[in-house]
Amino acid sequence: MLLWAVLVGLSFPAVGAMSELPPLSLTSLRFLIACAGLWWLVRRAPAFLPDGRALPLYALMGLCLAGFFGAMFWAAHHATALSMATLFVTVPLLAFLMGLLFGVERLAWRLPAILALGAAGALGLAIAESLAQGGRLRLGIGEAVFFLGCLATALYPVLSKWGLATGRLPESAAVRTFWSLGLGAVLVGLAGLAVEPVGRLAAMTGRDLLLLGYLGLFSSALTFWLLQRATAVLTPSAVTAYGYLVPFVSMLLLFVREPGRVGWVWLPGSLLVIVAIALLLRHGRGDG
Template sequence: MLLWAGLVGLSFPAVGLMSELPPLSLTALRFAIACAGLWWLARRSPAFLPGWRALPLYGLMGLCLAGFFGAMFWAAHHATALSMATLYVTVPLLAFLLGLGFGVERLAWRLPAILGLGAAGALGLAFAESLGAPEGFGLGSGEAVFFLGCVSSALYPVLSKWGLASGRLDESAAVRTFWSLGLGGVLIGLLGLAIEPVGRLAAMSRDDLLLLVYLGLFSSALTFWLMQRATAALTPGAVTAYGYLVPFVSMLLLFIESPQRIGWVWLPGSLLVLTAIALLLRNGRPPKPLP
């Protein structure tokens, strides 16, 4: 999950280098590239083709991916970046609460305390980045839609863990990643066809295509595969809590690009995030296999 956080953090600058193209259609293409990269690994599993019990669950997992990315792209035009970054801090706690409902989390004080510590650190980094920026936190329709997307994002590892615990999903992380990304890509693609000018994809340059391939293979295929691998060993709340490292990685990249922005204001949030991750590495695994 440390590698996952690094890859996700590096994906944001890559996305920023791309031309302005239909985002939902780009995401569908990105997921298609990811599935193509995972095909050879997933195909090796004897349970590659999902059974009747697994297919609806993969559909729900794909709907979670479609819901999150769809909400994120829509909210990007109706909410501030600071508001979205602040709301995304709720994902680990939402995953923990949803996990309790599905019986894949244990009711204890330690993990919620670590999640609260990491959330405070992530909020501190968001505050440091917002200093001097004209935008602020707001509560409107954009924020409401993005919060629903956060719920979808939190539900994804919960469904994965529940599917594994109930025997509905294959033990292969590649198979779970392949089918959830595949069905999620189909749903996002259909939404893109309905509301986006798909013809603008013809303006994609060679550099855009290379970046899209990179994002598909590393920021989608590899990151979701790593998440599925971690889901087998960790609880949903612990898995999603590593997302607190993403703004820390973004901060390091910002310092490389603009070293003059280095200041003490970044220190409290950084220390809280690093402390939370250290506690997760020590206490993130469940004490014994979940039933």
Template sequence: MPSARAAHLGMLVWAALVGLSFPVVGWLGELPPLSLTALRFAIACLGLAPLIRRVPGFWPGWRALPWFAAMGLCLAGFFGAMFWAAHHATALSMATLYVTVPLLAYAMGLGLGVERRSWRLPGILALGALGALGLALAEAVTGDGAWRLGRGEAVFFLGCLCSALYPVLSKRGLGAGRLPASAAVRTFWSLALGGALIGLAGLALEPVTRLTTMTWRDGLLIVYLGLCSSALTFWLMQRATAVLTPGAITAYGYLVPFVSMLLLFVEAPSRLGWAWLPGSALVLLAIALLRRHDAPAPRRTD
């Protein structure tokens, strides 16, 4: 089991990888999103296989399969929505919508008994959400200034609901003794079952033959997304689940629009301005308070 400090550091890496994935998805061609998600999950499982083949308890047992199926559906719902919305919404607007996930996860966690009722964590989450909204306002001020809720944003918000439920189910399953202790095993089976389910949906609903139009560049991007933005990010999340609550884990989503903002400045330095400062400061303050909130209490020496 990792320490709280190691879990927080891992989630910082998670935030960077997730923030980078939004523009990468936008670089892909118009490919069927469900089939593309299934392919991405399959690549992630292949990457995880060498890590778990010698882990005791690789086969989790039949009691765990319903949990993994539900977790897999959450992953499939999020990534399917992300692939589809990537061509109907901007990368920064998707990253900004993603900041609803921590508050959603906290509310779901309260309902399933894996979060404690308190004022500090919701306050930190609200502070981070306010900072993320500040980043969205800065995008409107420095960009075209158009605020709208289109189909792309609506579909992606449904994906955010799925994303919020994933760590809640993981924490609940661990607490109930239904899920294995290994983070790699939990990641592998949730991705495997999620990929199988979304693949079947893709066969039924999409023109799978369009995958033959994939270029070598698309292929490289899918391999990167499968290994780094699926296998690694969800392993980091599962690893943190052992010591952090769902609200604390998903709070690192507040750094995602911050990463997207930094990428935007690289692509368009002329958009750099003071409008981005308030939101950025609030997001960074929320993450600092979160780490302090989950820091272990000092030992008494008397």
């Protein structure tokens, strides 16, 4: 999950570097590329073909992924990479609350306290970004759309954990990733055909194609395979809590590109995030 956090953090600047193209169609292409990369892992799996109980659940999980990545592509041109990464840290708290509803989380104080600590650190990073830009914290349309995407992605590990607990989904993380991404690609692709000027995809540049390939293979196939593997042994909120490292990764990238914008004001949030991850790792070992 530490590798997962690094890959997710790197995906925000990559999305922001792409041309402004139809987001739903881009999401569908990204998922198809991810499925192509996963094919060699799943083609001989014994539980590869889904049954009648798994197929609707895969479709709902695919919609969750489509909702998040569609919002991410659209918001990339209406919000900064660091503000998106900061909003992303609401996901663990959302996953914990929804996990309680589905019966896959336990009502205890320790994990919510760790989640709150990490959220406070992320808020500190958001304030640092605002001060660096000479402005105040505010919510725009880009941030609002991306938050709806965060709601969708928080539901994804909850549904996956519930499917595993009830025997509706197979044990193979690659199979679960393949079908949720595949059905998500079909559903969001159909939506893109209905509401978007798909012909604008012809304007994709060579750089756009390279970035899309990277996002498909690394920020979709690999990250969700890692997430599915972790979901089998951790709760949804514990899995997604590693997202607290995402704004920290974005801050490090900002420091590499514009070191003059990163000062001592970034330190409190960074320290809180690091402490939260350390406590989360200790909590995970205690659960094991």
